[in-house]
Amino acid sequence: MRGRMHVIALLTVTATTALAAAAWAQPARKGDSQQLLRVAATAAVTTWDPIKSFSTEVLYMANIYEPLLYANPNGTFRPGLATSWSHSADGKTWTFHLRKGVTFHDGEPLTSAAVKSSIEAAAKSGGASFIWAALGSISTPDDSTVVVRTKSPARVDLIASSEDGAWIICPQALAAVAKDANYFESGKDCGTGPYTIKSYKAGSQVVLSAYDKYWGGWSGNRYQNVVVEITPEAIVQQQRLTSGQIDLALSVPLENVKRLTSGGKYSVVVQPTSQNYTAFFNTTRPPLDNVLVRRALSYAIPYASIIKVGAYGYGSQSRGPVPRGIFPWSASTPQYRENLALARRLLARAGHPGGHFSLKLTYAAENQAEARFAPLIKDAFAKIGVRVSLRGILFNQQWAAAKANPKKAQDIFLLLYWPTYSDAGSDNLYSLFHSSAKPFFNLSYWKNPAYDRLVDAGSAAFGVSQAKAQAAYAKALKILYDQAPGAFLYDAKLVLLQPKALSMAGAANINYPFVTFFYAIQKKA
């Protein structure tokens, strides 16, 4: 008995050691990454349904599906599935001429009927259906012409270039999802774009492979296969990048960017984005119902420090809630500058000499930047005698609490926002500060009829005359500056770590937040 046990034990130990040694000795396999682009992204997939899609999965959607046209960073447009378009003088009839020779991933040709059903589906039940609020009717005089008629003048070119709610999907898939709401969820797609879903592991990995009949062709050194590792932690993305596991990390910790680029393997690409940070003041309650107090606080905010610490320098101070580079941003919109002495004087004029009141500030606990710069606001306000208590709450709860009861809600709400499509007039100016019966994004609960009129006028004019809209919005922005229902912190910048081996011109576009166009990435020869 003893002998047998000893033999068994000896054999087990020997076998395990041998296996371990053999396994350890194997060199790490070098894969054939000629045609494979390995990417790390934080973007989780909340749905594969292109109609419902309105969240982070847009990263993948923008590579699988295409809109009628694309908005260029400089305000012009580039043909997408439509090669040319025109509109009537009254801005209510828009005609798009479709590209010939385009097929969907299922082989069916692109027709105007497909465009019509895609847009109608988005307008009816899309996640971002509100962008089509002005939609009247769509007619298809022939297979490659689409005529969109709207109820009021609208910039259908801008709307149809949106990254949410404007994808063109094949009729078969639309019919299938009408029968089974979860049709797409296992990882199916049916777009016209350069990539199609090869495999999907929920929460872990998306593999895209090239659609060989893509109308744009596959010339050049483009990648035919892209594997995206879904990695929510920026530090892990960095670890994967530096260990050679991936070629491209879409979000590395900002504090490490300088060190990573000093080695020479990467260069940093900094681009403006349409995302900005706003601090809403609760205007329903004292002391923030007093405009002088709000102005004082606006002067007390340490804008430069916030950018240095919150964004590690990758940001620019906001001019109003409109992000720089998005209509109707203008360099002549006034902005506050840090001026503690002036802040103290205004507080005294407001009837609060020396401050001596407390404010509750809430921010999204999972937002690293807000967690970094919220303490700076607290410290700065302390210098003028205002006590701030910080509450980091998970965004969903922070928002639910703010919408529930304005009178009992926070005093200051920090929000990261971006417009759904590149019209910050009908989006930011409207969503963030137009009065509403029940609060939604207007977390200052501010009601100003003059402002409302101007914003409404701007929206109405935008479909016909951009200049008229800009003028109305400029007046509205002035009111925001004077009345300070919120403080406008900074516009975030996109920081992309570009490997020396890759050319990434055109991969990022301010009008397409959270999207990297993999088709535009090429291996340098």
Next chain:
Amino acid sequence: MTAVADWTSAVAVAPAAPARRRRAWRRLRRDPIALFAATILALFLLTAAFAPLIAPSADQGRGTAHVASRDLGPSAAHLFGTDHLGRDLVSRVVMGTRPALGSAVAVVLLAVLIGVPLGLAAGYVGGRIDEALSRLTDLFLSFPPLLLAMVIAALLGPSLTHAVFALAISWWPWYARLARSVAQSLRHAPFVDAARVFGVRTPTIIARHVLRNALTPILVQATVDAGTVILAVGSLSFLGLGSQPPLPDWGLMVSDGRTTVLTDWWIATFPGLAIFVVALGFNLLGDALRDVLDPRSGG
């Protein structure tokens, strides 16, 4: 009662005579490890009591930023370096003794205050009350404690207060069980019978006689638990479910330092070291107490 519970509740049954306690105290005083642990804990307690005076900059310890001196390494001016907001790390760690020790004491105290009376009552009286309590403790004990605390803290909203509350809710059943088994084993002890014969009322019996015997195992358990709670609070804050900035919570500081652990290693290392040392102190002291007060353990 399950075999597992038996193991946790093994304890001497005889009433603790004053002489035995004195002997135990003398042995404790001579045990070098116990002295070492007690010294460490005393140091931390003192630091917590006088934190604003000890910290080089109490303000920075509390969270005031000093943007000009961000990410500096350990030096004469800043023994532990500075963090991402330029705050002196020695001050942060020193001011951090307050939330750390405070939360540990709060959780253990709450758990004892809830669990012990319930357990004593259930164990002594028996019957329906005992059944009800057993069902209740079974319910709570069917969760890994930290998981329950995480869920409660997430649902209530991350904050130190909610984390303490959540941990106390997860911890009280252990004390209830402990107290219950002591009370059960004493139900028919001679001195208890005598008290009953003399007409002493039940609540008094429980409070005076039974409790006194339960104090020892509870004390030992509480000491070791304090260490575990400090680890738990730090863990919750590390995940983002506990303290929120700018509170000087050690777990939160380790999380802050995670992205730069290869370059600015001090930001994550020193706060984690503090958690480690305090937990070590509680564990060592708890061990020593168990060795001295519970003659059946293999010390």
Next chain:
Amino acid sequence: MLHWLGRRLLTSAVTLFAVVTVTFLLARVVPSNPASLYIGPLARPAEVARVTKQLGLDRPLPVQYAKYLRNLVVGDWGRSLATKEPVLGGIATRLPATLELIVGAIVVAVALGIPLGVLAARHRARAPDAVVRIGSVLGISMPVFWLGLLMQALFSGKLGLLPATSRLSLETSVLNPIPHATGFATFDALVVGDWSGLGDAARHLVLPTLTLAAYPTGLVARMTRASMLEVLGQDYIRTARTYGLRERRILWRLALRNAFPPTLTVIGLSFAYLLTGTFFVELVYDWPGIGQFATTALLNLDYPVIMGITLFGAIGFLSINLLVDVVQARLDPRISLR
């Protein structure tokens, strides 16, 4: 025995029912934004209302509760609000990865802890005893997330010996995938003879397993030492010695066998630690297991997943406790299951 088992299963079922009810109530009572999580952060009121209706969140609470229970029983644990992934399927997919870590940690704890404990008991009050005692206390006092960060920084970042994150390299998982049999990467690779894959999986397993094993190793070492000392001091051991049995034989055969049951209890108890300890290990090492699933769900307030994982954790925990009790009763005739 069967009687006892039946009663135990019944009480466990009642407990699980209570667990489900409590988590359900907690999740519904607390304000969150399930519809926003479902659609996206910028969803407008009309869409939010439509989704709220679709998810049945506007129905009265008892109706929602009844529907949830009905679905639970047939195996429909709901879908994640964030990813639309079926909760039960999601748990099943990620479970093998977490089990790899847990089983690995237990194996390390037993393989290291028991011999160390025996060594300490054998050389009581001398150097080996002190080393083991100090080492085990260090192990159980170490914050697991801190240890993970430091080990990762040292062995991967500075020394470059081992991979820093993930379970498999991309070369393996995308280009040469290990065929999926059990979901355990090491086992599956071994079975088909994929040596490269096995090596890859093994290399990635080292750091997270060692990090997770620190606490249970310390615990097992202490427990083994304590129960060995208690057993070694007993009469029959002295008798065996006077009869001339060799010390080594006494140690390993007689004493260890008697010291095993309490050690088994410790392993069962450290399961609670292991289950939640993986949350931190998986976070630091980006290990695709249940811990990551849970952490993401907790921070998003993705309550179907939270409820599913809570229920699953309770089931697992109760089962392990049951198992430990049964095995203990088998091994130690003094313990009876009444």
